[in-house]
Amino acid sequence: MPTDWWAPPVDSLLDAIVAEDGLAQPCAELARARAKAGVGLPEAFDDLWALFSVLRRLPPPNVVRRFAESYAESAPAAELVTESVDPLTGIARLEYLRVRLGEVYREAAALSREVPATHGLLTVRFEALPTGWLGTTCRLAIARVLHTTFCSGETIATVGPSALAVLTLHATTVVPADLSATLSDTSGTDVLVRRIRLPTTLPGALMQLDVLAESDCPETPHK
Template sequence: MGVREAAAGEVGEPTTTRRAGADEARALRWRWRTASLAAGWSYPADWPLDEVDQVCAAVVGTADPGPALHRLGGARAEGGASLAETLVDLAALHAVVEGSADSAGIVSPNVDAVPSPMLRATALGWGDVLSRQAASTSVDNPLTGLATGAYLRARLREVYAEARTAGRQDYLLVLVALDLDRTSGWSRVVAMTLLADALREVFDAGQTIASIGPSLAAVLVKKDERLHRTVGNLRLLTADRLAVDPHVAPTGPAEVWVEELPATYEQAAELVTGSGR
């Protein structure tokens, strides 16, 4: 019998019910923390938050956990946690709640298994805080972690100076675009974040990867005979990442193409600026 169903004379039952709920929330919090740390949470001392307790209370009770997850996402962003780490933490909560443990009793968080409403609420909370913190002078896009268009133009200036000295141009641009008109709201942010993750995985040798528009990213790469295969791998990996969520999948398939750098830096800067509009 719940608190609302308690008979008028049963004074002790609501107290007992509340105590049981609090005990259940504490137990969930402990299991969640254990699973999150095992999954690689970077700083154990930073994990406990009031927002964690609010999420636990909502999950074990009858309240919609969405608002609590939104606040948790914001708190994680304020604490310096990346979106990837925040979502792995969320996946640990989901795995614990669902009892997703292997034969040895080990919980294995899987972000792809987390329901979209939970992902949406947490990612929105994280993104809202990062949007407020964003500074126009930042060299990184705070949502995707990619370099800004301004930073890419600075790198291009260096590349053209190098080309004048060497007598040849060794670089080109790989451009990647998503169709964000096919979705809206938080899904656009998530789509670009997933694209950023795919770009960093494929181009992991120090290349400059920049966000140059709401739906467009660019990679400054050296000319390489393996580039054709690399571009193919990017298409496949991006498709896999976008397929995770039906709200995000319509933004793909990603359009990927290679641009030779024009003759002058000024033309290259205009190419970057114009492509991002």
């Protein structure tokens, strides 16, 4: 394990694993330690996921709940306040992706080049997740895989209740089918990743996001 991973609660957690004892309390202590050390919540969850990846299973929903609650109780308020990123998953909100697209299209115009020649969009759609902390656990699993896969300046954003989008360079070596399989295996739910072409204009790209968001929203029953 990395040397900066250790903290006193880590020993308690490892002892509980060896003894096959309850993990919720030791995980809560680890969350408090990470919060007090100034570690962000997504990064703290990375520690939890790293541990359970060694155990080859997802953390139980009650462990995820205790971890999040303990972190929130101990973290400085500033650690939990953000307008553009979900503090639980570290995934950007749709509004931030709109801003990033604006930056990309303005830069392309300044360099007299077409955005579709340099950038693309990957959509990540998954089945409706269970409610409660089981759904949260699945969502965190998906987020962790995406953060690990896209760690070179790509923008990962939520576009709907069961859809994400990733703004990437065309040079990415990610294969949608392979990523779909990895996400499905890790989260325990069916996930489909597709590559779509960006329009040539910013208004067209923003409209494309609107269509993606609308197609992911449940239909309103007719009265």
